[in-house]
Amino acid sequence: MRRARRGFTLVEVMAAFVVAVLVILPVGAIVSSVSASFAGVQRSMERRAELQLAIAAAMALEPLRAGEFVIGEYEIEVRPRIDEGTRDLRRAGWELYTLAVRRPSSSPAVLAVTVRSAPL
Numbered sequence: 001m002r003r004a005r006r007g008f009t010l011v012e013v014m015a016a017f018v019v020a021v022l023v024i025l026p027v028g029a030i031v032s033s034v035s036a037s038f039a040g041v042q043r044s045m046e047r048r049a050e051l052q053l054a055i056a057a058a059m060a061l062e063p064l065r066a067g068e069f070v071i072g073e074y075e076i077e078v079r080p081r082i083d084e085g086t087r088d089l090r091r092a093g094w095e096l097y098t099l100a101v102r103r104p105s106s107s108p109a110v111l112a113v114t115v116r117s118a119p120l
Contacts, residue, residue, distance in 0.1 A: 054101040054111040064097055064118035074111075075102045081115065093120050 008016075057074040069076045081096040089096055094117050101112045 050103075051112055054103070055114060058099045058101050058112065058114050058116070061099070064095075064116055066097070073103055073105060075104055076100070077102075089117065090120070094118065095120050 054074055057071040058076055060071055061069055061076055061078065064078065066078050066080050069078065077100045079098050079100075081098045086096045096115060096117050099114050099116060100110045101114075102108060102110055
């Protein structure tokens with residue numbers, strides 16, 4: 001009587017291994033791209049929060065006048081805006097200012113620029 005064979009042949013094991021790799025590689029690529037997308041969204045959210053804080057610091061500056069000021073972690077440079085479009089505002093008793101907000105601890109680059117008006 002012939003004995004029944006048990007186990008797998010080397011060819012069957014290799015074929016199963018190849019099939020498993022062909023299934024796992026695309027799944028790994030998908031997971032990797034989702035991870036990269038999530039990291040991009042995270043950086044975008046952090047940048048938006050930073051911009052909101054910078055603009056809030058610029059809006060908190062009172063009284064508004066030309067110069068350089070520090071509010072919290074932010075440096076704000078305030079300059080009067082003088083051009084043809086502001087002549088009518090000046091006649092009405094208002095000054096238009098450009099505010100540039102920086103966070104010197106992280107980078108000297110300007111984070112946000114906004115425009116505000118204030119009475120003369």
